[in-house]
Amino acid sequence: GFPLLCMVLAPVFVLGAFLSSRPAYAGYGIGLLVFFAIGSVPNNLTVYDPYTFINDYIGMVIGMFVCAAAGAIILPPNSRWLWSRLEQELREQVLFAISGRLRGLGSAFESRTRDLLHQAYGLAAGKPQVQSQLMGWMFTVLEIGHAIIELRKEQARAPVHPAYAESQPWRQAIRVMGRALARLFLQPSASNHERALVAVDHAIARVQATDEPFARHFDTSVLRRAQSYLHFIRSSLLDPQSPLAPAKGLQDAP
Structure with missing residues (x-):
């Protein structure tokens, strides 16, 4: 009896799984699997009640x-506000990287960002321009967000020494940079982009001007590693393919 039941149910579940794996038909596949399982009621003992x-x-x-x-x-998937909302949520992941709890932050940040992209990509099926824009934001958010997380880890793991104290100018400059990046991703504009670049450059200069008790090698120097992550953030902000690039036509915020 059970093998026969599996043989009868298998085609429907295979079809539902196949549709679910295709972004354009994922909703149909999930709906088929859920409602067929509810409606067919393959219980033991089966009750035959056609009515x-x-x-x-x-x-x-x-x-x-x-x-x-x-x-x-009410909620059309191709409405403009939906794309704007998904894009905003993607950008807000940078704020999560800046202010989230450091333990497990890297994996949580990666998971949340990619989950948002998966939702957006499925809803934007058939709209390559929207998909391209969302992909651009995702890569920018991942690049800058991971660099920020690594910066925070370096500061948290820094040895107890006056060169790494909270009051050091380089740490204050990094905090200022974090606020500038948060402002940029909350409200992208040419002026906020320029402020963020200035803040990153200032942080790099402060790190370079700070003396530390170890040689400036990547494996042993906290400041050398911090400087490399700052340069990575700067490169991401200047990437001509990034949605934040001035060439993309960012306008000043009103």
Whole structure:
């Protein structure tokens, strides 16, 4: 009995899994899997009641049509505000990298950013321009966010020494840079982009001007590693392919 049940149910589940793996049809696949499992009720002991079965399925189908119509009218997936909201949430992941709890932050940041991209990419199926813009934001957010997280880790792991104290100018400059980056990703504009670049350059200069008790080798020097992450952030801000690049036409905030 059980092998026969599996043989009958398998085609539907295979079709649902196949549709779910395609971004353009993921919603159909998930809906098929969920509602078929609810409607078919492969229980043990199986109850043969065609009237209840047909009644339940008619109700589910009508409910799905109502939900689909409501979603298409009230929350259309191709509306401009939805793309703007997803883009904003992607940018806000940089703030999460700046202010989130450091333990497990790298994996959480990566997971949240890629999850947002997965949602956006599925909703933007058939809109390559929107997908390209969202991909650009994701790469920029990942690059700068991971560099910020590594900077925070370096400061947290720094030895107890006056050169690494919280009051040091280089650490204050990094905090100022963090606020400038937060402002930039919350409200991208040419002026905020320029302020962020100035803050990064100032932080690099402060790090270079600070003496430390170890040789300036990458493996032994906290400041050398911090400087490399700062240069990485600067390169990301100046990347001509980045959505933050001045060539992309960022306008000054009103």
